[in-house]
Amino acid sequence: MTAMERGHHSFPGPVVRAIAAGTVLFLVAPIAAIAIVSFSASRFLEFPPREYSLRWYANALTDESWRAALLLSFKTAVIVAVLATMIGGLAAYGFVRGRFRGKAALLGIALSPLVVPGIVTAVGMYFVFARFGLIETQAGLVLAHTALALPVALISVASSVSTLERPLEHAARSLGATPFETFRYVTLPLIRPGVAVAALFAFVTSFDEPVVALFIAGTHAETLPKRMWDGIQYEIDPTATAMSTMLVLFAAAVVFVVTWLRREPEGR
Amino acid sequence: MKTTFRKTILATCTLALLLFAACRGEQATNAPTATTATTAPPRELVVCSYGGAFQEAQRKAFFEPFEKETGIKIKEAQWSGEYAKLKAMVDAGQPTWDLVTAAEASIIARGARDGVLERIDYTGIDKTKFYPEALTDYSFGFDFFSTALAYNAADYATGAPPKDWKDFWDTKRFPGRRSLRNDPRTTLEFALLADGVPKDKLYPLDVDRAFKSLDKIRNGVNVWWTTGSQPAQLLANGEVRLVSAFNGRISAAAVQGKLPLTVSWHGGALDTDSWIIPKGAKNRDAALALIRYTARPDVQLALTRYIAYGPTMPEAYEKLSATERAQLPSSPENRALQFVFNGEWWAEHESAVLERWNKWQLAK
Amino acid sequence: MRDVVPGKRVRAERGGAAARDALLVVPCLAYVACAFIGPLAYMAVQSVQGSPAGGAYARLVREPVYAQVFLNTAFLAAVVTIAALALGYPLALTAAMATPRVRRFLVLVVAVPFWTSLLVRSYAWLVLLQQRGIVNQVLLDLHVIDEPLQLVYNATGVVLGMTYVLLPYMVFSLFASIRAIDPKLYRTAATLGASRTEIFWRVLVPLSRSGVVAGSSIVFVLAIGFFVTPALLGGLRQTTIGMLIDAQINKILDWPFGSALALTLTIIVVSIAMLATRSSAAVRRLVPDPEHAP
Numbered sequence: 001m002t003a004m005e006r007g008h009h010s011f012p013g014p015v016v017r018a019i020a021a022g023t024v025l026f027l028v029a030p031i032a033a034i035a036i037v038s039f040s041a042s043r044f045l046e047f048p049p050r051e052y053s054l055r056w057y058a059n060a061l062t063d064e065s066w067r068a069a070l071l072l073s074f075k076t077a078v079i080v081a082v083l084a085t086m087i088g089g090l091a092a093y094g095f096v097r098g099r100f101r102g103k104a105a106l107l108g109i110a111l112s113p114l115v116v117p118g119i120v121t122a123v124g125m126y127f128v129f130a131r132f133g134l135i136e137t138q139a140g141l142v143l144a145h146t147a148l149a150l151p152v153a154l155i156s157v158a159s160s161v162s163t164l165e166r167p168l169e170h171a172a173r174s175l176g177a178t179p180f181e182t183f184r185y186v187t188l189p190l191i192r193p194g195v196a197v198a199a200l201f202a203f204v205t206s207f208d209e210p211v212v213a214l215f216i217a218g219t220h221a222e223t224l225p226k227r228m229w230d231g232i233q234y235e236i237d238p239t240a241t242a243m244s245t246m247l248v249l250f251a252a253a254v255v256f257v258v259t260w261l262r263r264e265p266e267g268r
Numbered sequence: 269m270k271t272t273f274r275k276t277i278l279a280t281c282t283l284a285l286l287l288f289a290a291c292r293g294e295q296a297t298n299a300p301t302a303t304t305a306t307t308a309p310p311r312e313l314v315v316c317s318y319g320g321a322f323q324e325a326q327r328k329a330f331f332e333p334f335e336k337e338t339g340i341k342i343k344e345a346q347w348s349g350e351y352a353k354l355k356a357m358v359d360a361g362q363p364t365w366d367l368v369t370a371a372e373a374s375i376i377a378r379g380a381r382d383g384v385l386e387r388i389d390y391t392g393i394d395k396t397k398f399y400p401e402a403l404t405d406y407s408f409g410f411d412f413f414s415t416a417l418a419y420n421a422a423d424y425a426t427g428a429p430p431k432d433w434k435d436f437w438d439t440k441r442f443p444g445r446r447s448l449r450n451d452p453r454t455t456l457e458f459a460l461l462a463d464g465v466p467k468d469k470l471y472p473l474d475v476d477r478a479f480k481s482l483d484k485i486r487n488g489v490n491v492w493w494t495t496g497s498q499p500a501q502l503l504a505n506g507e508v509r510l511v512s513a514f515n516g517r518i519s520a521a522a523v524q525g526k527l528p529l530t531v532s533w534h535g536g537a538l539d540t541d542s543w544i545i546p547k548g549a550k551n552r553d554a555a556l557a558l559i560r561y562t563a564r565p566d567v568q569l570a571l572t573r574y575i576a577y578g579p580t581m582p583e584a585y586e587k588l589s590a591t592e593r594a595q596l597p598s599s600p601e602n603r604a605l606q607f608v609f610n611g612e613w614w615a616e617h618e619s620a621v622l623e624r625w626n627k628w629q630l631a632k
Numbered sequence: 633m634r635d636v637v638p639g640k641r642v643r644a645e646r647g648g649a650a651a652r653d654a655l656l657v658v659p660c661l662a663y664v665a666c667a668f669i670g671p672l673a674y675m676a677v678q679s680v681q682g683s684p685a686g687g688a689y690a691r692l693v694r695e696p697v698y699a700q701v702f703l704n705t706a707f708l709a710a711v712v713t714i715a716a717l718a719l720g721y722p723l724a725l726t727a728a729m730a731t732p733r734v735r736r737f738l739v740l741v742v743a744v745p746f747w748t749s750l751l752v753r754s755y756a757w758l759v760l761l762q763q764r765g766i767v768n769q770v771l772l773d774l775h776v777i778d779e780p781l782q783l784v785y786n787a788t789g790v791v792l793g794m795t796y797v798l799l800p801y802m803v804f805s806l807f808a809s810i811r812a813i814d815p816k817l818y819r820t821a822a823t824l825g826a827s828r829t830e831i832f833w834r835v836l837v838p839l840s841r842s843g844v845v846a847g848s849s850i851v852f853v854l855a856i857g858f859f860v861t862p863a864l865l866g867g868l869r870q871t872t873i874g875m876l877i878d879a880q881i882n883k884i885l886d887w888p889f890g891s892a893l894a895l896t897l898t899i900i901v902v903s904i905a906m907l908a909t910r911s912s913a914a915v916r917r918l919v920p921d922p923e924h925a926p
Binding site for chain 3: 124
Binding site for chain 3: 350352353355356445490491492505506507619622623626627629630631632
């Protein structure tokens, strides 16, 4: 009946939708502002800009310290994504499928990097890494970021594994497959979305990580967020905004492609 | 299957990017790796300074010509004069900076006391050619600068502009938003000057009186700046009307933004920018080479042409025009209006004062 | 041709498999223990160094200034959580009910800022809220105000900035739990004559409670630890514990005290997190299972 259907489709009502629209504006405005400032010719953050120029983009792409930072962040994030997904993914499987005591407590420990504030993690790692000469090294950054990315990867894979139906694996085993074959041909394809998400989130966790990098990174191994922080504090020129806009466009493209590829059929 | 195909493409692209990045990475990051090459690896020098227009001026006047002349590659870092950072680095045993610009005399005094600095090897440098206060056993001063009051002259087109710290503290005659440095060094002195302490009777600082004076202006200060680039930015943006600032940054911003940003020398704090070498620095020789490079009058003049900081060699002044000299904090007429920042007093008391400063900032 | 005895073999395997699966968590736990818990333990040791031992904690307790900062930080985090909930719920609801295309767009709008650098996201608010920023300009043009408002370097700026950064966490939490609600319930309620408001308060809110608790906990816990955003956007009164820790470690070099502050913060945050996970389970027990609703 139309009244019933209408009741469903017009929920939520206009007030809620209006607030939602306002929130969308709230979310988009700062990104837009940064993008506009990045095209400003002025060195100072005037908004709206008096003149326009691409000089900050040129600077972001040609300045050696920016390029080095971008490259280092990318390399580190890739390694972290691989490590975190592997270690975290295995652990996810172990937590969901395994049976052992103290699971809740151990899971809490595995997820603790998520809960502890970044500044605390950063300070702790700074003390310890300084003793082992890991400050301002890529190895130190990889070590630190992997610890931060593990919980995220674990959760992503765990959610996939938990929806996996045990009978499928048992069926494979009872048909004669070895544990490894079962994992490779049955489990892995089915948890692939979770693994992909885990890798992506681990990558982003490392690539955008701002706080630990402030303490661990430096001239000899500078991540992009550290370079941006220095740019914002010391240069106060819009190069950071240009770099950020480029990355936003890249992230938007990735998200768009991923959501488009995973689109559901129209209708509910 | 569509999914496998997509995943394969994704995997291949990632792998390709990874390999590409790995190859490019070695050149770009210049990380100090062990080389077994028969030719000596290019020498490098990590120099730390205060960023912004000042570091840019150093780059153009010092680093780039130095690199060309000696082939030593310079990598840059930034700081804001946090002595604690320097000490932590040296205590850890591996300072990541080889040569540091110290803008506050207290850093040198404290560093000397705590054994945090290397002695400067003056062989080949004729100390008599320099102003005596610029050179110490542990530091080499290469320019004079001031922390002083600054404003946008356009805001005071009708009526008198602010002249000294008493004016800065006078929110009735000079209303508007203000910014001061989030650091007691020089800020306490300004507070005392505003309270009526004569210039020559500043040291030893009456800390209690200074904090009482600061209480009066506390609500008028909207932004507490932490890095040298901020005050100029705040003025240029119209965010505040009165600031304390490093004079050279203000003049540089005035040129870049085509704005009438002005420095008032009354009650300014004169100090030197000096090179210091953290104890245990890896590239000590290269650091000394750069110091010697900046001991040339023409090189010092080059810096003065990029930013309004005065040379530490008297003979360099002769090459400057009268108008250029008027811009510098170290020219006689400007010097007379200022006081000299006392690093020794601060070396003695900085810890305690910082403690009190932080508590003061947190108090309601 | 393998000799297959399905039931027996699988059952025997299950025991061994479970034990083997349990081993899979070892690398992860070992890594977290060394690279993460280790540093925290080292920091704990640092915090009791100095003379007298444990003096840092005594100082923390003795001087009211630090307790004040903790309270300020908690208050700030609470305000941010409420703001995130107020803005996030309508957005999550609209997204959950929308057509797939609109939903994709909304996901993009929320996800993209999420994947932008925190520094730049915070910095953007400086650009928007400064005296000559767009917000003040628009208000001045519309003659709503005569003089620019102080929107940044104070609590307003920090709340706006932090809400902006943390909103995606809230939205994703809420979205997940709203989507889990069976859509038939809305239709049923509507058929029974419920108005939109009634559906909202008596169907939606109770059933999405776990998402609300989860989202709020995440946002609150994250907000308490913030230091980049308040440092960039706030004034003196918005000094957070995170900023204080950073100052102690980097500027004042009082490592024992900084460590003591950090450890205290950690204990507070972990306690809240544990409480939150426990309470959401409790909530789930209270909320009747929709399948068995009368």
